[in-house]
Each structure stands twice: as C-alpha cells, then as structure tokens.
Amino acid sequence: MKTVAKWVIIIWSVVCLVGIFFGLAKVGQIQTTTDAEKIGTAIGTSLGLGLWFIVWLAIAGPAALVYLVAGPKKAPPLAAPEPTRTCPQCGETIKAQAKVCRFCGHQLD
Secondary structure (H helix, E strand, C coil): CHHHHHHHHHHHHHHHHHHHHHHHHHHHHCCCCCHHHHHHHHHHHHHHHHHHHHHHHHHHHHHHHHHHHHCCCCCCCCCCCCCEEECCCCCCEEECCCCECCCCCCECC
C-alpha cells in the first residue's frame, strides 16, 4: 500500500506541475491591451493556479497520509542457524545433534 501511495504522489505531482506549466505558458500568450484585461488575466491565472493546487491536494494529500501512516516495512526476523559439526569419517557438515552421518552412515558419539 505504501508503494502505491508513493507512486500516486509522484505521478499526480508531475501531472499537476505539467498542467501548471502549460497553463502559465498559455497566460503568456494572451494579448492584453487595457488595464482591466491585465487585471482579469492576473485574477484568472491566480484562480487557475489555485485550482491546480487544490486538485493536487485532493489526490496527493490523502496519498501522502497513507504513505506516512503506513510506516516502514519491517523485515521478518531471520531464524538462527542450527549448530553444525563435521563428520570425522567423511568431513561433511552435519547437524550437531546427529547420531549418524547422513552422507556416509558413520555412527557418531
């Protein structure tokens, strides 16, 4: 779940940044002649950027909360290795509790 939340944050942030970039690029292409048009363009730009920010928060905000609440993944504890010894007859590694070597059949003490 945490990995999905991380990718939602990353992808949605990129989408919103691209939207903002292209929105600002379009604003630069608007030809204004009067002060009222300039003010209207400024207000429209502010509202547009604010809307992108609100939309970004609506998706990335909950995903960020999931990412933070999920916490780090904990690895399962490793089992302790069983003690071993070497067979005096064949030299193979066997369990320490073995009574007979499983490789050569030698009786152990």
